[in-house]
Amino acid sequence: MARASAHPMQGLVKYHGLKDSVKRIPYHGSISVCTAPLESTTSVEFHDGEHDQIEIDGNLISGRAFERVKTVLDEVRKIAGSDKTAIVHSKNSFPQGVGLGSSSSGFATLALAAFEASGANYDMKLVSETARLGSGSACRAVTGGISEWITDKSGSYSVQIGSPEDFKDWSIVVPLVESITLTEKAHEEVETSPLFKARLDYIEKTLSQMRNAVKNKEVEKIWELAEQDTRNLHAVTMTGREGLLAWNAATAEIMHRTTELREEFPIYYSIDTGATPYLNTYKEHEKRVISEFKETHGVKEILVCSVGESAKIL
Amino acid sequence: MARASAHPMQGLVKYHGLKDSVKRIPYHGSISVCTAPLESTTSVEFHDGEHDQIEIDGNLISGRAFERVKTVLDEVRKIAGSDKTAIVHSKNSFPQGVGLGSSSSGFATLALAAFEASGANYDMKLVSETARLGSGSACRAVTGGISEWITDKSGSYSVQIGSPEDFKDWSIVVPLVESITLTEKAHEEVETSPLFKARLDYIEKTLSQMRNAVKNKEVEKIWELAEQDTRNLHAVTMTGREGLLAWNAATAEIMHRTTELREEFPIYYSIDTGATPYLNTYKEHEKRVISEFKETHGVKEILVCSVGESAKIL
Known part of the structure; x- marks a missing residue:
C-alpha cells in the first residue's frame, strides 16, 4: 500500500482543448x-480482487469517473507487468466541482501512489505522463510549484519551472463562487x-x-499575464x-x-x-482582500493559498 | 428651421472598430x-450668427461633442454652399450614456434636419453618409427598421433591409443597468x-x-445570431x-x-x-420578462421597445 498527496492548481497560461482526447494530448x-x-491524498493497494474499488471523499465511484481512474491504474499495471486489482481511497481537503481543480491533484496522487504501490521503477516524468491520462492538468500537479506542461517528441508531461521557495510572498486569495463545472x-x-x-x-x-517572468521571478508580470490569459480563454x-459563459454575477463583481x-x-x-x-496579490495585502470580498453577494467562503510543492509519497 | 426625429438602435451584427477614424469608415x-x-428630436436653424450653438437635453455643448456636431454641420454647409451658422436643439426621450445609442439617433436627426433647413437637394443615402461622420451607427438610424451599414465604391452608408411592418410581434425588453460608456x-x-x-x-x-434571416423574416434566427455576435464582440x-470588460454583475445575472x-x-x-x-422576445412574453427582471439587483428601470421606423422630418 502507498499513499501520496498533491496540491491542485491555478492555471496561469491556461490549458484549453485536446488534440487527442483519448491520450489527452x-x-x-x-x-x-x-x-x-489545498490538497488531495490518495492511497492505492494492489491485491487479488475481482475488480478495482475506488472511493473518493467517502463515495464509491462508478461510470465515467471510474473509467478515468481505471485508465490510470491500467497504465501503471501495464508498466509494472501486474494484473492485480486496486483498492483506491482518495480525499480532498477542499470542495470539488467549484473550479478548484480537484481532478488535477486527485489524478496526480493516484498515479504516484499507484506506481509506488506497484513496485515498478518510475520517475516523476513517468508519473506526470501517466497522471495526464486521467486529467490533463494532473501532469502539472505532479511536478508542483510553477509547472509547464510540455508536449514534445519524448512525450507529454510537466516540468517544474518555478520553485515555491522563490515565491514566498505570493498570496492566492480564492473567493468561492457558485459554479457549474464546464x-x-x-x-x-x-x-x-x-x-x-x-x-x-x-x-x-x-x-x-x-x-x-517565472525565470526572472517577476511575480507581478506573472499575475498580469495570467489575468490577460483569463480573458483570452473565456473569450x-x-x-x-x-x-459557455462560466462567469456569474459574483465573478463579474x-x-x-x-x-x-x-x-x-x-x-x-x-x-x-x-x-x-483566484486573486493574486502579496501576502501583506491578504487581510485587506479578504475583508473586501467576504460580503460580496454570491461568495460562499474565502480560501487563502500559497505556492505549493510537488506531489509526494507520504 | 427644420425638425427631425429618429430612433436609436440595438446592434444585431455589431459594428466594431474604424479603419478610418476621421471619415468613420x-x-x-x-x-x-x-x-x-426611444427617440431623439433635433431642430436646426441656419442664420447669420458668429458661431454654432448646440444644445442637447437643455445643455450647451462644447469640446469634443461640439466638434463632432460641427463636423456634420460643416459637411451639410459644404454641400449646400452655405456659410451660415446653426442653432441646434436636440433632445432624447431616453437616458444617455447607458449604452442605448443616443449618439446614433442624435446624429441621424441632426443630419436630416440640417439638410432640410439648408435648402440643399438631398436623399436618404446622402443623409446616411453625412450622419455617419458624427457617429458611425447614425447612418443606420437614418434608414430605420433593420438596416445594414455598407461600405463600397459608392460610399459608406446604410440601407434598410427589413421593414418594421414585417416584425410587429418582436418585443425588445431593455433592463437598464449601470454602465460605463466604452x-x-x-x-x-x-x-x-x-x-x-x-x-x-x-x-x-x-x-x-x-x-x-431578415429576408426570410426568421425572427428567432435573427435573435440567435445577435446573441452569438454579442459574445464574439465582447470577446x-x-x-x-x-x-475592457463591459459586463457587470447585473449583466451576467x-x-x-x-x-x-x-x-x-x-x-x-x-x-x-x-x-x-436588449432582450429579444415575442410581444406575448413581454410581461413575463419584465416581471422576471424588475427585481434583479442592479436593474434601475425596464424599457420596452419595438422595431422603429426610419428618421423623418416632423
Whole structure:
C-alpha cells in the first residue's frame, strides 16, 4: 500500500482543448501554479480482487469517473507487468466541482501512489505522463510549484519551472463562487469557436513571456499575464457552439472590484474554466482582500493559498 | 428651421472598430434594428450668427461633442454652399450614456434636419453618409427598421433591409443597468486584440446569415445570431490592450437567467458596447420578462421597445 498527496492548481497560461482526447494530448502548452494547502491524498493497494474499488471523499465511484481512474491504474499495471486489482481511497481537503481543480491533484496522487504501490521503477516524468491520462492538468500537479506542461517528441508531461521557495510572498486569495463545472464540455467545444485559431497564435508568445517572468521571478508580470490569459480563454469558451459563459454575477463583481483595487496595490484576478476567481496579490495585502470580498453577494467562503510543492509519497 | 426625429438602435451584427477614424469608415459591415419609441428630436436653424450653438437635453455643448456636431454641420454647409451658422436643439426621450445609442439617433436627426433647413437637394443615402461622420451607427438610424451599414465604391452608408411592418410581434425588453460608456475607447482598442482578425473572418459569414434571416423574416434566427455576435464582440473588446470588460454583475445575472428562460419560450440577449442587455422576445412574453427582471439587483428601470421606423422630418 502507498499513499501520496498533491496540491491542485491555478492555471496561469491556461490549458484549453485536446488534440487527442483519448491520450489527452493538448493543442498547446500551459503553465500553472500549485495551490497549497489545498490538497488531495490518495492511497492505492494492489491485491487479488475481482475488480478495482475506488472511493473518493467517502463515495464509491462508478461510470465515467471510474473509467478515468481505471485508465490510470491500467497504465501503471501495464508498466509494472501486474494484473492485480486496486483498492483506491482518495480525499480532498477542499470542495470539488467549484473550479478548484480537484481532478488535477486527485489524478496526480493516484498515479504516484499507484506506481509506488506497484513496485515498478518510475520517475516523476513517468508519473506526470501517466497522471495526464486521467486529467490533463494532473501532469502539472505532479511536478508542483510553477509547472509547464510540455508536449514534445519524448512525450507529454510537466516540468517544474518555478520553485515555491522563490515565491514566498505570493498570496492566492480564492473567493468561492457558485459554479457549474464546464471543463470537459469546454475542452470538447474548443474547435467550434471562430476565435480558437487566433488563441493558438497568441499562446506561443504568451508562454514565452510567462517562462521569462517565472525565470526572472517577476511575480507581478506573472499575475498580469495570467489575468490577460483569463480573458483570452473565456473569450474562446463563450464563442464556442454552446456559448459557455462560466462567469456569474459574483465573478463579474469581483473582476471589476479587483481592477479598482489595483489602483491601490498589486492585485490581479485569474479564472480557470469556472466561475471562481483566484486573486493574486502579496501576502501583506491578504487581510485587506479578504475583508473586501467576504460580503460580496454570491461568495460562499474565502480560501487563502500559497505556492505549493510537488506531489509526494507520504 | 427644420425638425427631425429618429430612433436609436440595438446592434444585431455589431459594428466594431474604424479603419478610418476621421471619415468613420468601419472595418466591416454591420446590421442593427431601430428601437421605438426611444427617440431623439433635433431642430436646426441656419442664420447669420458668429458661431454654432448646440444644445442637447437643455445643455450647451462644447469640446469634443461640439466638434463632432460641427463636423456634420460643416459637411451639410459644404454641400449646400452655405456659410451660415446653426442653432441646434436636440433632445432624447431616453437616458444617455447607458449604452442605448443616443449618439446614433442624435446624429441621424441632426443630419436630416440640417439638410432640410439648408435648402440643399438631398436623399436618404446622402443623409446616411453625412450622419455617419458624427457617429458611425447614425447612418443606420437614418434608414430605420433593420438596416445594414455598407461600405463600397459608392460610399459608406446604410440601407434598410427589413421593414418594421414585417416584425410587429418582436418585443425588445431593455433592463437598464449601470454602465460605463466604452464605445469610443473600444473602437480605438480594436486592433490590439489578438482575436480581432478572427472576428473579421467570422463577420462575413455572420452578415450573410443575418441578411438571409431578415429576408426570410426568421425572427428567432435573427435573435440567435445577435446573441452569438454579442459574445464574439465582447470577446474581442475584453482581449484588447486594456481588457475592457463591459459586463457587470447585473449583466451576467441577466445573461444566465435569459438562457434558463429560453427553456420555456424564445428569448435571447444582445449587448452592445456597454452593460445593458436588449432582450429579444415575442410581444406575448413581454410581461413575463419584465416581471422576471424588475427585481434583479442592479436593474434601475425596464424599457420596452419595438422595431422603429426610419428618421423623418416632423
